[in-house]
Amino acid sequence: MESPQKVSKCCCNGNSQYYCFYCFRHSSKKSSFRCHHSFVGSMRHLLIVTILISGNCITRVSSSCFMMKGQPNNIVPTARRMMMSLQTKNPLTTIGFSHCMPIRKLNHRLNYLSTTALTSTRANHEVTKSHDVNNVAIVGGGLAGLSVAYHLLKKTTATNKDRTTSPFLRLTIFDKAPVGTGGASSVAGGLLHPFSPRGKLIHMGLEGLDATNHLVSVASKYEPQCILRDQMYRLALTEQHQQQLEETATKFPQHCDWLDATEMNDICHTSESRGGLRFKSGKVIHVPTYLKGLWKACEELSSKQYCGDDDDDVGIEWVLLQQNNQQEEPSSPPTQEEWKNMLQDFDTVVLSAGAGLLQDQLLTATSESPEASSSWPVQLVRGQSVELQVPTPATTSITSPSSTDIETQSPSYEAVLCGKYVTPLLESNKMLIGATHEFQRDPMTAEEVTKDLRERSYDLAPWLWDDGVVDTITHGWRVQSNRGPHGRTPILGRIPSPLSLSSTTEEGDDIDFVLHDNAWIFTGLSSRGLIHHGLYGEILTDAILANDEEGMFVKHSHLQWWKKFFAKSL
Numbered sequence: 052m053e054s055p056q057k058v059s060k061c062c063c064n065g066n067s068q069y070y071c072f073y074c075f076r077h078s079s080k081k082s083s084f085r086c087h088h089s090f091v092g093s094m095r096h097l098l099i100v101t102i103l104i105s106g107n108c109i110t111r112v113s114s115s116c117f118m119m120k121g122q123p124n125n126i127v128p129t130a131r132r133m134m135m136s137l138q139t140k141n142p143l144t145t146i147g148f149s150h151c152m153p154i155r156k157l158n159h160r161l162n163y164l165s166t167t168a169l170t171s172t173r174a175n176h177e178v179t180k181s182h183d184v185n186n187v188a189i190v191g192g193g194l195a196g197l198s199v200a201y202h203l204l205k206k207t208t209a210t211n212k213d214r215t216t217s218p219f220l221r222l223t224i225f226d227k228a229p230v231g232t233g234g235a236s237s238v239a240g241g242l243l244h245p246f247s248p249r250g251k252l253i254h255m256g257l258e259g260l261d262a263t264n265h266l267v268s269v270a271s272k273y274e275p276q277c278i279l280r281d282q283m284y285r286l287a288l289t290e291q292h293q294q295q296l297e298e299t300a301t302k303f304p305q306h307c308d309w310l311d312a313t314e315m316n317d318i319c320h321t322s323e324s325r326g327g328l329r330f331k332s333g334k335v336i337h338v339p340t341y342l343k344g345l346w347k348a349c350e351e352l353s354s355k356q357y358c359g360d361d362d363d364d365v366g367i368e369w370v371l372l373q374q375n376n377q378q379e380e381p382s383s384p385p386t387q388e389e390w391k392n393m394l395q396d397f398d399t400v401v402l403s404a405g406a407g408l409l410q411d412q413l414l415t416a417t418s419e420s421p422e423a424s425s426s427w428p429v430q431l432v433r434g435q436s437v438e439l440q441v442p443t444p445a446t447t448s449i450t451s452p453s454s455t456d457i458e459t460q461s462p463s464y465e466a467v468l469c470g471k472y473v474t475p476l477l478e479s480n481k482m483l484i485g486a487t488h489e490f491q492r493d494p495m496t497a498e499e500v501t502k503d504l505r506e507r508s509y510d511l512a513p514w515l516w517d518d519g520v521v522d523t524i525t526h527g528w529r530v531q532s533n534r535g536p537h538g539r540t541p542i543l544g545r546i547p548s549p550l551s552l553s554s555t556t557e558e559g560d561d562i563d564f565v566l567h568d569n570a571w572i573f574t575g576l577s578s579r580g581l582i583h584h585g586l587y588g589e590i591l592t593d594a595i596l597a598n599d600e601e602g603m604f605v606k607h608s609h610l611q612w613w614k615k616f617f618a619k620s621l
Contacts, residue, residue, distance in 0.1 A: 272348070
């Protein structure tokens with residue numbers, strides 16, 4: 052026999068409606084209500100989430116009724132669409148609710164779902180009211196951070212032409228090191244191309260190539276030497292790999308062409324290849340120099356915005372978080388409360404510091420292992436590379452596309468990929484070979500790094516290992532996002548507070564921590580930082596300026612993956 056029905060009373064402007072939590076049939080009079088569904092506790096939470104999503108405000112909730120401001124008729128269609136899309140009798144079970152969920156965890160989930168995970172159920176997307184973006188803090192000045200900084204300045208410079216009514220953008224970048232000298236970005240290999248190791252076009256590869264090429268052209272106006280080569284090579288060492296790369300050359304003749312074994316061996320100074328690809332649309336970038344050029348471009352854009360008379364009132368600033376010199380010990384990273392105090396005067400905050408966000412526990416991390424990713428769907432991977440010094444070779448006919456001044460300084464050594472990579476550096480007698488992939492807590496020693504890279508890259512450059520001398524070991528941490536249908540997609544969007552920012556008391560109790568009420572995040576570029584930082588930096592900038600994360604997800608649905616991860620894991 053069916054259990055007695057239980058319904059919810061909705062009071063709005065004096066109009067009361069009784070709703071069945073299951074089928075959403077409703078009536079203004081309880082006596083005339085005809086529904087025989089039993090009450091399912093978690094279904095009440097679904098209706099609450101739906102109301103929040105619909106833009107209404109719940110003022111009171113009890114076990115049997117709720118009060119709200121807004122028109123209840125708008126709720127029912129939305130809730131039905133939500134249930135139909137999930138295709139289950141109890142959709143909250145699908146998205147991770149349980150009937151005995153602790154109230155604290157339930158509140159976190161309701162807050163999260165009401166603002167992020169289920170917003171895609173709206174039939175028609177409506178852009179939210181724009182948020183004033185006048186004073187922005189960016190935590191991390193690597194590839195991601197400088198991309199966002201440039202696009203923010205570029206777009207606000209284009210729109211804020213009347214500075215008498217529209218204030219100019221103030222932008223502050225917080226980083227541990229000067230421009231181009233810290234983090235994984237400063238030790239990146241700098242190989243710009245849109246293909247996977249097997250020759251497949253990566254997701255958003257061509258769009259990313261165009262976006263990064265634009266930023267490189269901008270930066271090269273200030274730092275011409277940031278472009279080391281305008282092409283690179285990928286070797287085929289096996290028959291299967293040869294077939295894959297030949298197919299790539301056939302599909303994408305505008306971006307690459309196939310070279311036979313003789314041509315490839317002559318160019319790359321190796322006798323082991325079966326041929327390979329020449330990436331005609333790719334570039335070899337000296338990333339530290341590129342970052343310096345991009346920062347100078349940001350400074351010029353900021354100066355164009357600001358027309359004031361106060362020389363001390365600057366529109367852009369680089370703030371060093373830690374001073375490291377011979378007289379003083381390096382200071383410890385700011386605590387969460389110190390971060391909150393530093394960022395409270397900004398109207399917008401963008402977290403783009405990569406591994407530092409987790410290692411310094413700005414985002415949730417465990418005290419036992421600061422390198423752990425904790426609840427975030429990422430891994431921290433340590434990478435170490437070797438700089439080798441070799442005799443200065445003869446010059447090459449390949450010139451830099453950005454400057455004729457360095458034409459005679461370009462060495463004949465080319466950038467070569469096959470598993471590992473070999474790439475030139477600014478110094479004509481140095482080459483970089485990288486990189487290790489270390490997941491363990493303790494780093495490999497210099498001897499272990501050299502041995503590992505020699506074994507894995509000797510066929511790429513036997514002459515380099517035979518004649519070269521190890522000069523420097525470089526290292527950095529990469530934030531590697533979980534693999535999905537499109538490979539490793541970055542984490543991009545608004546931070547759902549207080550879900551992702553939490554602290555632990557001395558007694559071990561979890562407490563909520565809200566860093567900022569308008570905080571965004573851009574991290575997890577993995578090994579695709581160079582190809583994707585320009586594209587996704589502009590996408591995030593558009594969302595920030597429009598205060599419209601949902602619109603970003605509607606246009607680029609693959610970027611929702613990390614929010615869906617949180618929705619399932621809670």
